[in-house]
Amino acid sequence: MSIYTTLWHLKLPRYEDIHTECEWVHVTAQAVPPHIGSSTPGLGYENGDPYADFLPPTLITDEDGQAEFMRAVVIITEETEKGTARHPQEYSNPLLTLDGKQYAYMTFDELHNRICDALRGDRTLFGSEAGVDAAWRIAPGSRVYGELLLDDVNASGAGNPDKIAWQLGWEGVGTVRGTRVTWGTEVTRLSRFVYTSFFGRGFEAQGAPLGFPSGPDSRRLRVRLGWDPDVAWQLAAVASLTADRRLTAPDPCAPWQRDPSG
Numbered sequence: 001m002s003i004y005t006t007l008w009h010l011k012l013p014r015y016e017d018i019h020t021e022c023e024w025v026h027v028t029a030q031a032v033p034p035h036i037g038s039s040t041p042g043l044g045y046e047n048g049d050p051y052a053d054f055l056p057p058t059l060i061t062d063e064d065g066q067a068e069f070m071r072a073v074v075i076i077t078e079e080t081e082k083g084t085a086r087h088p089q090e091y092s093n094p095l096l097t098l099d100g101k102q103y104a105y106m107t108f109d110e111l112h113n114r115i116c117d118a119l120r121g122d123r124t125l126f127g128s129e130a131g132v133d134a135a136w137r138i139a140p141g142s143r144v145y146g147e148l149l150l151d152d153v154n155a156s157g158a159g160n161p162d163k164i165a166w167q168l169g170w171e172g173v174g175t176v177r178g179t180r181v182t183w184g185t186e187v188t189r190l191s192r193f194v195y196t197s198f199f200g201r202g203f204e205a206q207g208a209p210l211g212f213p214s215g216p217d218s219r220r221l222r223v224r225l226g227w228d229p230d231v232a233w234q235l236a237a238v239a240s241l242t243a244d245r246r247l248t249a250p251d252p253c254a255p256w257q258r259d260p261s262g
Contacts, residue, residue: 003051003089004030007073012119025077027095027115032072034100035065054090056099069100075115095119142172151194165190165212182226192217219243 007029037049037058043065049058061067075096084090095118098106135145151163169186194216214220222240229235 003032003036004074005033007031010115012115025079025119027119028076028078030074030076030091031070031100032074033065034059034061034067034069034071036071038065038067038071040065051087051089053086054084054097056097059100067100069104071100073098073100073103075118077119139172141174142170144168144170149194163191163193165194176227179230180228183224185221185223188212188214188218188220188222190214190216190218214242 010027011024012027013024032051032055035043037045037051037055038061039045039049039058040061040063042063043061045058052058055072059067059069059071073096074091074094075098076091076094080094081092082089084092095115103111130150131148133145133147135143137143146169147167149165151165165188167186167188169184171182171184171186173180173182175181190212212218220240220242222238224236224238226234226236
């Protein structure tokens with residue numbers, strides 16, 4: 001008879017790094033109820049705790065074997081073997097073994113990051129983005145430019161969202177009645193999940209996205225005009241229109257989500 005009860009299952013990248021061809025592994029949380037090994041009379045462990053070598057310390061329970069927390073939560077994968085030379089109920093090389101209080105007070109993000117770190121092991125964590133930009137001088141004093149950012153592109157057809165951003169602009173300088181005039185206009189689009197990561201390592205600080213000022217899932221049109229009436233003075237005007245701006249980073253798209261809306 002098993003001393004464990006299953007809490008939940010998740011499917012995560014085997015080595016913590018998500019990409020289009022990554023391997024997946026099933027992760028399971030196995031809970032050990034508070035009465036297991038308890039010294040409370042009447043629960044069957046009057047001769048001692050047979051699981052003391054591989055589980056956190058026992059709990060004080062009521063006469064029915066209940067307590068505020070579980071004794072332990074053991075995180076395993078589908079490849080974790082149960083049964084060792086020491087005890088048939090012991091898991092061989094579990095990802096994590098937590099006591100019940102630790103588990104109860106841990107946020108999901110904290111737990112998720114610890115599981116990911118355990119899956120990665122000694123592998124170095126890499127993150128990368130690719131970008132390209134180009135400019136073309138279409139006439140003296142005038143140029144057009146563009147930039148493309150590839151944060152993540154779905155090439156497998158699995159339904160994961162593309163994380164792409166782009167910008168197009170035109171700027172120039174000229175003269176009007178002997179005075180200098182400058183101008184520029186640009187349009188920028190960032191898709192919803194740019195800069196985000198479901199591993200909790202998104203490109204953000206204190207909940208605010210880094211990178212382009214309007215943040216992910218936004219569109220911006222910006223126009224500027226400058227005039228130098230003489231060498232001592234300059235007048236400038238800037239106008240912008242931003243749509244769908246997020247002041248905080250959006251929730252990342254986890255790999256078990258497909259074709260998220262919004």
